[in-house]
Amino acid sequence: MSVVVQVEDLSMTYRAPIRGSGWKETLGSVFHRQYREVPAVQNASFALSAGEIVGFIGPNGAGKTTTMKILSGLLHATSGQVQVLGHTPWQRRSGFLRRIAFIRGSQPVGGSQELTVLDTLRYQALLYEIPAAEYRRNLDELTELLDLGDLLQRQLRALSLGEKMRAGLALSLLYRPEVMFLDEPTLGLDVTGATAMRRFVAQYAEQTAATVLLTSHYMADVASLCPRLVLIDKGKVQYDGKLDALAAKLSPYKLLRLTAPNADEQRLRQAGELVEASNGTWVLRVPRDAVARVTAELLTDLDVVDLSVEEAPLDLVIDRAYREGVG
Template sequence: MTVVEVDQLSMSYKAPVRKGGLRAALTSLVRREYRIVQALDQVSFTIAPGEVVGFIGPNGAGKTTTMKILSGILHPTSGDVRVLNNIPWQRRSGFLTRIAFVRGSQPVGGSQELTVLDSLEYQRLLYDVPRPEYRRTLTELEELLKLGPLLERQLRALSLGERMRIGLAMALIYRPEVLFLDEPTIGLDVTAGTQIREFVADYVRQTGATVLLTSHYMADVASLCPRLILIDQGHVKYDGPLAELSARLSPYKLIRISARGDGNPEEFGEVIESSDGQWVLRVPRDEVAQTTGRLLQALDVVDLSVEEPPLEKVIDRAYREGLR
């Protein structure tokens, strides 16, 4: 069983082309030139119920275009798409009440003069949510998103982090089964970003919702997404476990060690960080177990952990060098 099915999805559009100068500007008034931009090129993937999948790629890779197609905002050039066994761009009401598309760049629409509570009530009416169910859901969202102090405030008076929380509340007040989250923590400080990630994780655990998430912040991906789809220039470059991507692209792991005494960890691997009895060693993957044993025997170890390299470096390498 799948919730999202994407098969050979392609999307192209015409973009106007105009050379610089007055003559080119005048010419474009009577004979406009265009170039074809291929935003997506035969993209295919499926998502099972309850999965949380990171949809990652550089700017212009086709992430938001895909999200808009899946939520029914755009009609693709070709390909077959099903979300909850519906064709998204037909935008049937029964389908729209089962999905939510939340953009971090514009989390809350509508009149900015309304209070948060009025906006949520409007969502209730728009999606025909029974009042008893609305009250139960609102009580849960108040607790999860800490909405209490915000309910009587106008939308225009909210900070960016508060607007993101309200945007999620408005999207979830009708309990959608599928969430498309486009940069949900963009522009947020560390605390607000952490709150959003914790909320998404809690919501998925409690409801079993399916989530497709895009983000340039690897903390979002690392903490929420066991599976990663990497897209670049309109093509899927990788689709699989996040841990496997690290193993394919990074030939080493990091050993973080804290030790007492005069031992020298440099004898056991490449030291990339060193400070006050704490070191970080870069060690080939196939030598981690052996090196860890040697460290424990040779040093007075206080603490030791083995870590994957930072996800940012792994993804950056995937962009620059591709996947082999």
């Protein structure tokens, strides 16, 4: 697959003013301002291929949003090489901006909040010079996929957060971008809204072969959408690879969930660490390299109605990566 996003030794440093604690220092800083350099991104390198959905994760202040702003052309990098669809993003050429979208969960729809959703979409079509026939076709498709029928005639200011997210997605996808940067796309959404958002992103990427870079603190977003992770911490890329490989590396155990109403608890405790028991369903923590053997023994010894093998919760794996590093 062709590479559509190439990042090499990307660094971004902000200049922050130094302010003294006393009035003399504060007054002096007005005439002789001093600055300190704050590194936000340090020598980050990664590449995205066409059609990939990649999770870009890290703790608060890790450099995720800064990187996305650079990739979408909102910030100029301090150093390094960045190419998105063959363009240098911060040059902000129209041929580049027509092919990418940057969607933030904290601000899904900008502009006048007095406009209706339909008026906003029409204005977007004019800005991006979308041909009339293509506009109507895309609008019809997005209206159906995002269930916008009841929203089109409503003002933006009257929409709930979930409705604004749907409208914001339609606005960003009206011109069919080839690369999407999604910054916390399910922020503030309820379970139903978040599930619908994830389903739509997956459908859009599958149907259009768009490349998606997604940041989220909700591991359900990452687990359901992103086979690959780029983990950044303190501005540096700490891991770039498969999600399941990271789980295998950082979690030495798996969970066996079995339904066996007449099972002997003592026998189960011999098989692994019992972490949950409820109405004949048991959850055991078992060393990864012992899963096959323990599973076979339990199926032989017990009257098992159902059995599944699960990875450790992704939240715990990622938390360990933040605290201890990937190694």
